[in-house]
Amino acid sequence: MxxxxxxxxxxxxxxxxxxxxxxxxxxxxxxxxxxxxxxxxxxxxxxxxxxxxxxxxxxxxxxxxxxxxxxxxxxxxxxxxxMTALQDDVWSRQLHIQEERDPKHVSLFSPRIADMGQVAAIREAMHKIADCDPHKLLNYPTRDGYAPVRTAVAKWLSKAPIGPVRERDIVLTHGGQNGLMITMQACLRGPSPVVMVEDLAYAGFRRAADMLRTNVVGVAMDEHGIRPDILELMIRKTGATVLCTSPEVHNPTGLFTPLERRLEIVEVARRHNVQLIEDDCYRLGQAQAPSYRSLAPELGWYVTSLSKLLTPSLRAGFVVAPEGGVNILRRAAEYSFFGLAQPMAELIRILLTDPRMPQLMDDVRTEMARYVRVAVNALGGFDINWSPDVPFIWLRLPAGWRAGPFTRAAEAEGIQIRSADEFALRDGRAPHAVRIAVNAHVSIRKFEDAMVRLRGLLDNPPEQISG
Missing domain, CATH: 1.10.10.10 (Winged helix-like DNA-binding domain superfamily/Winged helix DNA-binding domain)
Known part of the structure; x- marks a missing residue:
């Protein structure tokens, strides 16, 4: 009325x-x-x-x-x-950042995590920063000044199987991508360094290497991840000194590299003194196997961030150096940007020491898993890789569809997804597959409608290819 x-x-x-x-x-x-x-x-x-x-x-x-x-x-x-405060949180989760300008439009390019109270927590933390010691708002950042932040990060990482972590082993970065960049700067050696990645890999590996004028080569995979025999072959053939990989949650396929395979990869890396940069930014749940930093403490560099569990907006990333590697890593960071802005570092400390944060992150995992289940219910009849703790689904297209035409058909329906081509090397071959990310910024009903529309496309390919 x-x-x-x-x-x-x-x-x-x-x-x-x-x-x-x-x-x-x-x-x-x-x-x-x-x-x-x-x-x-x-x-x-x-x-x-x-x-x-x-x-x-x-x-x-x-x-x-x-x-x-x-x-x-x-x-x-x-x-x-x-509403009560609890109801207000629910209201925020349901309605914030909804894409209502076009009711059919849903971006599934990159994961968009649910607001389970972190928006309110971030706002509270910002108010605290406004009342902080004025020296933190006037001075250059220092290593010692960031010790409390690194201590908070070390405590947050204490349950991850990455080996012993002291606060001084950690370097703060502007998100996971920046973490990868400075880690490569710390690792690369020789006049013409070569970086290895999986045949299909997170494009940020390649882009960081390109910025550093480094050659990038692909290593073949199977259902368990990188093939150790091909890894050894590529090292001998190219002289590569660095491997970038995501063994817990491979982006884009969602595959997991089991312990036995990791040990084989470590054996090859040790024979050739190859540095192992592990990107663990996409895992929402518990790790299933020890990290390379744990298995090879002298070679393993561990990169993670708060982007998938709290928010990507803060660009809060962390690198844990291997034995003897922290000094060169710190120099790479300090020479690049002098360190995080002090108010941002303080914001990270406040959030990670907030007693509500463990439950809040669990709530984010639970809500994202709810969206994943909706996608699986709609697309489970097709060839998909998925996990409740991974915020995307890998879909191998049925006969009659190729990745390019399918992504264009989906976009015509208002649904944006990523083709496998975006994860392949420039001279590599991509399978006929797509990555579908979870978008919890839209209602679950709208997300389900997008999945149903994708299923409709999959059921009606423009051509049938036999054989």
């Missing part, structure tokens, strides 16, 4: 959009605007207040983000029910 409410900004001070939001809050608190009341359209209220429609739209957006208002596509903006 509509409302005859008449807004008046009165003598309030501050930016106009805040004055509008404050006026609406006051009307709700006073009972003038009751639960379920429809607010005036943006242009109507703007005309009434003699302000721009953009100012009103911004005020409505602020109140919607706070859960005070609710916007329903095609119907308007309404006063939301009053």
């Amino acid at each position: 509509g409302t005859m409410w008449s807004a008046d900004l009165g003598a309030k001070s501050g930016p106009k959009y805040r004055r509008v939001a404050e006026t609406i809050r006051g009307a709700i608190d006073a009972g003038t605007l009751s639960v379920g009341t429809k607010l005036p359209p943006v242009r109507e209220l703007a005309y009434q207040l003699s302000i721009t429609p953009g100012t009103v739209a911004r005020a409505y957006s602020v109140l919607t983000d706070e859960g005070i208002l609710v916007a329903e596509v095609g119907r308007g903006t309404f006063v939301a029910e009053k």
Whole structure:
């Protein structure tokens, strides 16, 4: 139902959009605007207040983000029910960052993790930073000054099977990709260094190597990951000194490299003194096998981040150096960017020491797994790799579909996915497959609808290829 409410900004001070939001809050608190009341359209209220429609739209957006208002596509903006803090978290999880401009559009390019309370936790942490020691807001960062942050990271990593970790073994980076870049800088040696990656691999490996003017070669895989015999062959053939790999969650296939295979890879690496850079940024659950840093303490470099368990927006990454490697790693970081901004480092420390964080991260895992199950229920009749603790699905396309045409057909349906071609080396061959990432920024109903539309495409290929 509509409302005859008449807004008046009165003598309030501050930016106009805040004055509008404050006026609406006051009307709700006073009972003038009751639960379920429809607010005036943006242009109507703007005309009434003699302000721009953009100012009103911004005020409505602020109140919607706070859960005070609710916007329903095609119907308007309404006063939301009053909620407890717990209910408010649920409301935020369901409605934040929804892509309602085009109801059919869903981006499944990269994982978008659910908000299970981390937005509120980050906001609280930012308020604490605003009241921190002013020296942290005025001085250059120092190694000693970051010791409490590294200690918090070491405690967070204590359950990962990566071997003993002291705070001084850790270097803070601007996300996992930056971690890979500075680790390569620390590892690479010789006038024409060569980096090895899986035949299908995270494109960030290749891009980091390209930026460092390094040659990149692919190593063949099977269902257990990198083939040790091909690894040895490529080392002998190219003189490669670094291997970048993701044994826990291979991106893009989701494959896992078991312990027996890892030990074989370590044996080859030791024979040729090859550095092992392990990217562990995609794992949401417990590790299934010891890391290369644990199996080969003198060769293993471990890279991870908070992007898939907390938020990618903070660009919080960590590298754990092998024995004797931390000094050169620190130099690579310090010579590149002097260290993280002190307020950002302090934000990481506050979040990782927040007693709510373990449960919050578990809640993120659980919610992401719920989306994965929806995808598997819709696409389980096809050839897929999946795990509840991996925020994407690898789909091998049925006869009649090739990766390029399928991704274009999906995009015509408003669904963006990644072709296997994006993970292949420039001169490599990619299978007819796609990676479908979980997007928990849309409702699970909308995500399920996208999966059903993909299934419809898979069931109706443009051609049948026999043989």
